[in-house]
Amino acid sequence: MKQKYNYFHGNSNKNFVIDSMSKYIIQKQEMDKQLEKIISPFIKGRSLDILDACCGIGHISYFLHRISPKSKFLGIDQTPYLIDEATKVCNGIKNLRFEVGDILDMKYKKKFDMTINWKTLSWLPYYTDILKSLFKVTKSHIFLSSLFYDGNIDFEIKVHEFKKRTSKLGFTSYYNVYSYPHFEEFVYEIGAKNVKSYDFHIKKDLQKPPRDQMGTYTLLLKNGSRLQASGAVLMLWKIIRIDL
Numbered sequence: 654m655k656q657k658y659n660y661f662h663g664n665s666n667k668n669f670v671i672d673s674m675s676k677y678i679i680q681k682q683e684m685d686k687q688l689e690k691i692i693s694p695f696i697k698g699r700s701l702d703i704l705d706a707c708c709g710i711g712h713i714s715y716f717l718h719r720i721s722p723k724s725k726f727l728g729i730d731q732t733p734y735l736i737d738e739a740t741k742v743c744n745g746i747k748n749l750r751f752e753v754g755d756i757l758d759m760k761y762k763k764k765f766d767m768t769i770n771w772k773t774l775s776w777l778p779y780y781t782d783i784l785k786s787l788f789k790v791t792k793s794h795i796f797l798s799s800l801f802y803d804g805n806i807d808f809e810i811k812v813h814e815f816k817k818r819t820s821k822l823g824f825t826s827y828y829n830v831y832s833y834p835h836f837e838e839f840v841y842e843i844g845a846k847n848v849k850s851y852d853f854h855i856k857k858d859l860q861k862p863p864r865d866q867m868g869t870y871t872l873l874l875k876n877g878s879r880l881q882a883s884g885a886v887l888m889l890w891k892i893i894r895i896d897l
């Protein structure tokens with residue numbers, strides 16, 4: 654049985670969530686820039702049906718439609734106020750559409766040429782059900798980003814932010830870091846033809862937020878590269894392309 658999970662608790666923190674996600678449009682994130690580079694050869698000049706699964710305020714569709722103006726984008730998210738915001742942000746752009754919906758309940762079968770699932774898997778209880786749903790609706794490629802550890806260990810992490818109102822509801826959010834080899838094995842098992850991973854190395858410094866808040870900051874290593882962290886969690890990002 655599929656495990657249903659409500660990512661946000663009603664409208665608590667609504668304004669905070671919208672404000673945090675709106676920043677992604679005002680200032681393009683380094684990882685979003687890297688996705689654009691990786692995905693461009695697959696979408697530029699083409700006319701595709703693209704699903705933005707768990708789209709938030711739809712910033713990924715908003716950026717990618719400029720690279721692939723002939724493609725049709727559908728953003729689906731379970732949080733109604735984010736879909737309202739996405740619709741406002743993308744108002745007037747004909748090939749972008751947004752719907753409230755649960756990715757685990759989609760009725761489509763192999764409808765989309767490509768699916769994007771951006772910065773979401775690590776914030777869910779686990780990835781198996783959602784990936785099966787994405788495989789069911791996608792014909793050719795899935796692009797996703799999440800936190801992955803290179804060894805055969807999963808880290809299932811629940812983060813309680815005690816100064817946040819929602820922390821009273823049990824826990825605030827997951828920050829899971831998944832075993833990459835185990836994840837890869839799973840996607841081959843459910844039918845992937847090929848899987849390619851791209852590590853994400855940030856090239857600029859991010860300041861540490863106040864101690865009681867989660868939020869990505871960087872630590873400079875001796876070899877000049879930067880390690881990303883949020884609170885006590887290492888943000889070991891990978892961008893992954895799954896060919897079906």
Ligand SMILES: C[S@@+](CC[C@H](N)C(=O)[O-])C[C@H]1O[C@@H](n2cnc3c(N)ncnc32)[C@H](O)[C@@H]1O
Pocket residue numbers: 658660661674706707708709710729730731732735754755756757770771772773776777
């Ligand atoms: C960490 S946010 C990422 C949002 C967006 N992709 C981004 O990059 O900003 C995860 C999003 O997934 C949505 N979500 C979680 N589970 C879902 C599900 N089963 N179906 C649809 N949306 C879901 C939440 O409402 C939330 O907007």
